[in-house]
Amino acid sequence: MNSRDPVSAKPSFKEQMLAAREEAIIQTVNRLLAEKGFDAMTVDEVAADVGIAKASLYKHFPSKEDLAAAAMARAMERACDFVAALPEDVAPRDKLKSVVRWTLEMQLAGQMPSLPSQNSSLRAALMGNVSYMDGLMRVSDQLGAWIESAQAQGTLNAALPPVAVLYTLFARACDPVVEFLKAGGQHSDEEIIGFVLSTCFDGLNSR
Amino acid sequence: MNSRDPVSAKPSFKEQMLAAREEAIIQTVNRLLAEKGFDAMTVDEVAADVGIAKASLYKHFPSKEDLAAAAMARAMERACDFVAALPEDVAPRDKLKSVVRWTLEMQLAGQMPSLPSQNSSLRAALMGNVSYMDGLMRVSDQLGAWIESAQAQGTLNAALPPVAVLYTLFARACDPVVEFLKAGGQHSDEEIIGFVLSTCFDGLNSR
DNA sequence: GTCTATAAATAGATAGAC
DNA sequence: GTCTATCTATTTATAGAC
Numbered sequence: 527m528n529s530r531d532p533v534s535a536k537p538s539f540k541e542q543m544l545a546a547r548e549e550a551i552i553q554t555v556n557r558l559l560a561e562k563g564f565d566a567m568t569v570d571e572v573a574a575d576v577g578i579a580k581a582s583l584y585k586h587f588p589s590k591e592d593l594a595a596a597a598m599a600r601a602m603e604r605a606c607d608f609v610a611a612l613p614e615d616v617a618p619r620d621k622l623k624s625v626v627r628w629t630l631e632m633q634l635a636g637q638m639p640s641l642p643s644q645n646s647s648l649r650a651a652l653m654g655n656v657s658y659m660d661g662l663m664r665v666s667d668q669l670g671a672w673i674e675s676a677q678a679q680g681t682l683n684a685a686l687p688p689v690a691v692l693y694t695l696f697a698r699a700c701d702p703v704v705e706f707l708k709a710g711g712q713h714s715d716e717e718i719i720g721f722v723l724s725t726c727f728d729g730l731n732s733r
Numbered sequence: 734m735n736s737r738d739p740v741s742a743k744p745s746f747k748e749q750m751l752a753a754r755e756e757a758i759i760q761t762v763n764r765l766l767a768e769k770g771f772d773a774m775t776v777d778e779v780a781a782d783v784g785i786a787k788a789s790l791y792k793h794f795p796s797k798e799d800l801a802a803a804a805m806a807r808a809m810e811r812a813c814d815f816v817a818a819l820p821e822d823v824a825p826r827d828k829l830k831s832v833v834r835w836t837l838e839m840q841l842a843g844q845m846p847s848l849p850s851q852n853s854s855l856r857a858a859l860m861g862n863v864s865y866m867d868g869l870m871r872v873s874d875q876l877g878a879w880i881e882s883a884q885a886q887g888t889l890n891a892a893l894p895p896v897a898v899l900y901t902l903f904a905r906a907c908d909p910v911v912e913f914l915k916a917g918g919q920h921s922d923e924e925i926i927g928f929v930l931s932t933c934f935d936g937l938n939s940r
Numbered sequence: 941g942t943c944t945a946t947a948a949a950t951a952g953a954t955a956g957a958c
Numbered sequence: 959g960t961c962t963a964t965c966t967a968t969t970t971a972t973a974g975a976c
Contacts, residue, residue, distance in 0.1 A: 724893065
């Protein structure tokens with residue numbers, strides 16, 4: 527159990543410093559992605575914000591796309607953790623609601639990164655990031671299972687294909703309505719969350 | 734009634750050619766904005782697509798932002814026309830539904846331009862474009878009136894602030910769910926429209 | 941690994957002839 | 959107004975010393 531056994535070895539001080547720096551980088555990227563988006567974010571800016579030279583940044587991540595992918599992977603990990611930590615005894619529909627609420631809270635806190643879905647080089651970097659893909663699959667599988675349960679229980683509209691429901695829930699994580707209502711300044715964060723949750727699950731129609 | 738009377742004058746051949754060229758430019762920009770978004774669209778590309786030199790493009794529009802704003806203004810005009818052409822005898826809620834359906838059809842046809850909401854220079858160009866601002870106000874006013882009517886009639890959830898409803902409807906015009914479902918290839922355009930309309934107005938919950 | 945300095949490429953915008 | 963050619967700034971990425 528030493529440095530010759532990389533699996534169980536306790537990380538050395540150097541390794542811890544390295545990990546801490548990468549963590550700082552990812553957090554900065556995460557914030558910038560949430561603030562201004564992928565295209566407007568520059569690598570110079572990231573380096574300056576972290577407080578290291580740009581060349582050092584490229585020792586950790588080989589490209590801007592990989593930088594963004596790492597941040598998305600981290601966000602997906604957090605989503606995974608949240609999903610896994612939900613109490614068992616809650617109805618599947620309410621679990622889905624909790625997840626949406628969580629994504630809305632992240633957005634309002636300026637901590638939800640989002641990427642342009644059209645960029646192909648970015649898609650390649652995302653699909654090449656095993657951590658991201660793993661998290662995405664796990665979250666999708668879990669949400670998909672809850673969706674089907676809720677539809678079987680009659681609490682979720684069974685006329686909708688589960689995948690359409692899944693996409694609709696994912697889309698709430700980058701819903702422009704949140705930022706617009708926030709920019710309006712007329713409503714508290716909790717009110718905004720209530721409105722979006724209501725339109726999402728209850729719809730616009732009167733009941 | 735000649736060239737000295739610019740208000741009522743019949744446009745000269747030269748003016749018609751100019752207008753036609755600008756129309757071609759705007760249509761190209763519209764398509765590129767729908768395909769790849771503002772950041773990925775380059776001015777070189779626009780010029781090449783239209784078939785003129787880049788410098789010529791800049792004689793018509795002073796910047797890339799103005800180019801995009803012109804395309805958005807045109808799209809807003811079309812929205813205005815559609816809204817104005819809706820039959821009077823339809824219930825307000827169904828008029829709103831028709832408008833959303835129209836935006837979904839535009840998206841599926843690859844003709845709905847969309848801009849990043851974070852870019853500030855872009856916002857300035859948009860707000861400086863009187864045609865766009867005029868169309869935006871007219872559409873917003875009309876939709877707002879229908880929203881309040883529908884809430885008064887009890888067909889739309891009156892617990893939601895009208896502005897939240899308005900934003901939710903606007904957001905459907907750039908809903909990523911549409912492109913994801915389209916990319917999935919499992920559903921027809923009409924099915925996709927049905928799903929999105931259902932989630933928007935009926936919500937995800939079972940009824 | 942971190943730094944300074946620089947390369948290499950791209951893209952928005954313009955000069956000046958016609 | 960349209961063109962070719964060019965400018966200028968920005969940005970991703972790297973070379974090479976320490």
